[in-house]
Amino acid sequence: xxFIRKLHALTNFLAITDATDNQICRFITLDSCAEIFPTxxxxxxLEDDGEFTITGVFGFKSDTVEIFKNLSxxxxxxxxxxxxxxxxxxxxxxxxx
Numbered sequence: 001x002x003f004i005r006k007l008h009a010l011t012n013f014l015a016i017t018d019a020t021d022n023q024i025c026r027f028i029t030l031d032s033c034a035e036i037f038p039t040x041x042x043x044x045x046l047e048d049d050g051e052f053t054i055t056g057v058f059g060f061k062s063d064t065v066e067i068f069k070n071l072s073x074x075x076x077x078x079x080x081x082x083x084x085x086x087x088x089x090x091x092x093x094x095x096x097x
Contacts, residue, residue, distance in 0.1 A: 010028070
């Protein structure tokens with residue numbers, strides 16, 4: 001039941017606010033996924049050429065975000081595997097991401 005409540009809160013947040021992607025990342029980190037104690041969130045758009053464009057972040061230092069700026073589907077990483085397998089990875093070191 002808690003999952004349904006959290007999902008409802010997230011859909012309400014998305015529907016009734018004009019939140020930026022950074023604010024969405026913050027909400028996901030501090031509310032939607034709070035039970036698993038995340039420290040950060042990153043939203044990215046997969047472009048037609050297979051490259052990722054970062055659209056929102058929360059909890060990452062700016063130099064860390066730079067690591068993700070040249071990421072593409074052809075690279076091996078937890079992020080690309082999550083996209084390819086349609087599964088979310090909830091853990092991992094920065095190097096693994």
